[in-house]
Amino acid sequence: MLAAEQCPSYDSESSTPAWWGCIGLVHDPNGGGSQISAGGVCVLSTIGTLSRYGGRRIRCRRTTPNGRPQDSSWQAHGPDSITTAMSSDEKKVAVTAASAVAGETTILANGNVMEDGxxxxxxxxxxxxxxxxxxxxxxxxxxxxxxxxxxxxxxxxxxxxxxxxxxxxxxxxxxxxxxxxxxxxxxxxxxxxxxxxxxxxxxxxxxxxxxxxxxxxxxxxxxxxxxxxxxxxxxxxxxxxxxxxxxxxxxxxxxxxxxxxxxxxxxxxxxxxxxxxxxxxxxxxxxxxxxxxxxxxxxxxxxxxxxxxxxxxxxxxxxxxxxxxxxxxxxxxxxxxxxxxxxxxxxxxxxxxxxxxxxxxxxxxxxxxxxxxxxxxxxxxxxxxxxxxxxxxxxxxxxxxxxxxxxxxxxxxxxxxxxxxxxxxxxxxxxxxxxxxxxxxxxxxxxxxxxxxxxxxxxxxxxxxxxxxxxxxxxxxxxxxxxxxxxxxxxxxxxxxxxxADLATGRRMPDPVEQDASGGAEDKPVPWYIKAKRSVFA
CATH class of the missing domain: 1.20.1740.10 (Amino acid/polyamine transporter I)
Structure with missing residues (x-):
């Protein structure tokens, strides 16, 4: 199974992704469950058809140094997506741990997981x-x-x-x-x-x-x-x-x-x-x-x-x-x-x-x-x-x-x-x-x-x-x-x-996000009406 530190995009000091990408998930064919990769650049490449969703292959690839920051929703949902080999309790713990930083996941009294509300x-x-x-x-x-x-x-x-x-x-x-x-x-x-x-x-x-x-x-x-x-x-x-x-x-x-x-x-x-x-x-x-x-x-x-x-x-x-x-x-x-x-x-x-x-x-x-x-x-x-x-x-x-x-x-x-x-x-x-x-x-x-x-x-x-x-x-x-x-x-x-698939094979790279005056990635939320204007006049 691929550990988080093995992903090229993983920053061991800050435990945050250095480059943008989809959350990397690896499924162990021997029944070891799945694990989230803290690096945000691992692009998931699916193999097989619907009947073989248990098997996944990770391809890690660098994109742009000032790429998109990883948001919590993609990290929070990762472990729960391929946990066919995990028990119910293990699955809930994994989902909770994945988004503990964002504080968006809780376990309800009925045993169900609450994510993003x-x-x-x-x-x-x-x-x-x-x-x-x-x-x-x-x-x-x-x-x-x-x-x-x-x-x-x-x-x-x-x-x-x-x-x-x-x-x-x-x-x-x-x-x-x-x-x-x-x-x-x-x-x-x-x-x-x-x-x-x-x-x-x-x-x-x-x-x-x-x-x-x-x-x-x-x-x-x-x-x-x-x-x-x-x-x-x-x-x-x-x-x-x-x-x-x-x-x-x-x-x-x-x-x-x-x-x-x-x-x-x-x-x-x-x-x-x-x-x-x-x-x-x-x-x-x-x-x-x-x-x-x-x-x-x-x-x-x-x-x-x-x-x-x-x-x-x-x-x-x-x-x-x-x-x-x-x-x-x-x-x-x-x-x-x-x-x-x-x-x-x-x-x-x-x-x-x-x-x-x-x-x-x-x-x-x-x-x-x-x-x-x-x-x-x-x-x-x-x-x-x-x-x-x-x-x-x-x-x-x-x-x-x-x-x-x-x-x-x-x-x-x-x-x-x-x-x-x-x-x-x-x-x-x-x-x-x-x-x-x-x-x-x-x-x-x-x-x-x-x-x-x-x-x-x-x-x-x-x-x-x-x-x-x-x-x-x-x-x-x-x-x-x-x-x-x-x-x-x-x-x-x-x-x-x-x-x-283009991202997974490296034929296309994601575009960098807008940058602020200091040159860093902009992390301020953009109002919905501004996004609407951008989408219309882009």
Whole structure:
């Protein structure tokens, strides 16, 4: 195992890094655990794939004499990222020792580690189900009908397959980064380290904006679901938005441990409901329910593809919105008990489960209803129904449509909680890095960023705009915005590991930081609004 003093950048007298770089971590293949290198210049070079995250190779390289100072967040999170061979107690001691100088790590009464104000209270089962629950919401049930209406049954299936393939490679890149550096800010913070702080500012706000639109879309989805029972002429849609706003705000303030348990059981319920939806779709299609065999009739009439290239474009944006959330595992890494062990498995399982569910729901939606059905959700409709609800009504069993609506409502509750979780943590990470007002980084005793949470939930009230235009039109607007922001985030998730590889091999050197009048590295915090100006006018 490589000791700290063996790193060329280690200053034995001051015990501080002489040059900037990522924190060096070495994993002993013989089971010796991991050790942090006090020198800040050791650049981590990963070897193997997600299934071999235990092995790491260190390459130490000098950069610039007046390089970037090492901050505590990269040191604090290092030991916890590859401690697969360490016991729970050893892991906590290592994490505490790593950031003892900064004083940012404590051990809570429940045994969890508190780092940077966030509590590491999420277990492996929580990580898998949180990401899964955040991706699979109520909108996927009626949104599949939206996809079929715009691009046809075969066109929608093709779009979701292509985006799923894209997400696979994105998750491989993200898994490698988040496992090694499970820090607050996730890939946006890594972009600031390995590319440019201005990029971290832009990418961080883009990702936060992405989840703000998802929150507004979830409020809008809640209003759509309630309109199935109570028409908008009796209760306006903005009233349902306010009711659900209060409910989501109350549950999201309970803390990360309660949130993890709640999401785990709600996600399990959604898995059972989706499997039941597959079975019901088969029964409806074969005539076991309703007595009418359909088969692939709707693939022939009105046809496999609808609206040509415009339909494909709209469906590609929609597919990005539904796959968006798989990358939230990088955000949860900052609150995971053992990210080095849990993240690789969670990333693999989450992707395959989501791919199986999305492809299955789109496939069966194209079998249950024709793409030209006026009851499907489109931008011009005042309300929308799930393809399963429409199929039940056509089969002469409209009462079963209420069951589908209840299932979608519980799915929506889980999805909204996950959206609030990611949005609040993203804003808190921006604030902690000085890229947003500092008070958003403040947390309560349970590690919940209260100010960021309340603000994010309040901005979601933009969904009240559906009062006059109708929730279906607002749904189309929000999916277009969110889908575009998702593609931007995914693009840079793929670029950032390439920049890290350039640093690891020495093909690129990090730029020195600004210097003060004395010639030393500037260590004063830069206000967030100054960073915003620099990022815009750089």
């Amino acid at each position: 966030l509590q590491r209270g999420l277990k492996d089962r929580h990580l898998i189900m949180i990401s899964f629950g955040g991706v699979v919401g109520a909108s996927i049930w009626y949104g599949t009908g939206y996809a079929v209406a715009y691009s046809g049954p075969v066109g929608a299936l093709l779009c979701f397959f292509v985006i799923g393939l894209d997400v696979y490679f994105v998750m491989q890149c993200l898994g490698e980064m988040a496992t090694v550096f499970p820090i607050q800010g996730a890939f946006t913070a890594m972009a600031g380290r390995w590319l440019d702080p201005a990029l971290a500012f832009a990418l961080g706000w883009n990702y936060y904006y992405l989840w703000l639109t998802n929150i507004a879309a979830d409020f809008n989805a809640s209003a759509i679901l309630m309109s199935y029972w109570v028409p908008p002429t009796r209760v306006p849609t903005y009233a349902w938005v306010l009711v659900w706003w209060a409910a989501y705000q109350a549950t999201s303030l309970l803390g990360v441990v309660v949130f993890g348990e709640m999401e785990f059981w709600l996600a399990c319920w959604k898995v059972l409901c989706i499997l039941g939806g597959y079975l019901v779709a088969v029964l409806l299609n074969t005539g076991a329910i309703g007595g009418r065999y359909t088969g692939f009739a709707y693939w022939r009439d009105p046809g496999p593809v609808a609206h040509g290239i415009n339909g494909f474009g709209q469906c590609f944006l929609l597919a990005a919105v539904y796959y968006c959330g798989t990358e939230m595992l990088a955000v949860t890494a900052a609150e995971s008990q053992n990210p080095g062990r849990d993240l690789p498995r969670a990333i693999r399982q989450t992707f395959w489960r989501c791919a199986f569910i999305f492809q299955g729901l789109v496939f069966f939606a194209g079998l249950l209803v024709p793409s030209d059905s006026p009851e499907l959700l489109t931008a011009s409709s005042k309300s929308g129904k799930s393809p399963w609800t429409i199929a039940f009504e056509r089969a002469g069993a409209p009462q079963l449509g209420h069951v589908v609506n209840v299932v979608m409502l519980t799915a929506q509750f889980s999805s909204m909680n996950s959206a609030l979780y990611v949005a609040s943590r993203s804003l808190a990470a921006l604030a902690a890095a000085g890229r947003a007002p500092r008070f958003f980084a403040r947390t309560n005793r349970s590690g919940t960023p209260v100010y960021a949470l309340v603000f994010s939930n309040a901005v979601g009230l933009v969904a009240i705009l559906n009062y006059r235009t109708g929730p279906a039109l607002i749904f189309s607007y929000l999916t277009s915005i969110s889908g575009s922001a998702t593609y931007i985030a995914w693009a840079f998730i793929g670029i950032v590991p390439l920049m890290e």
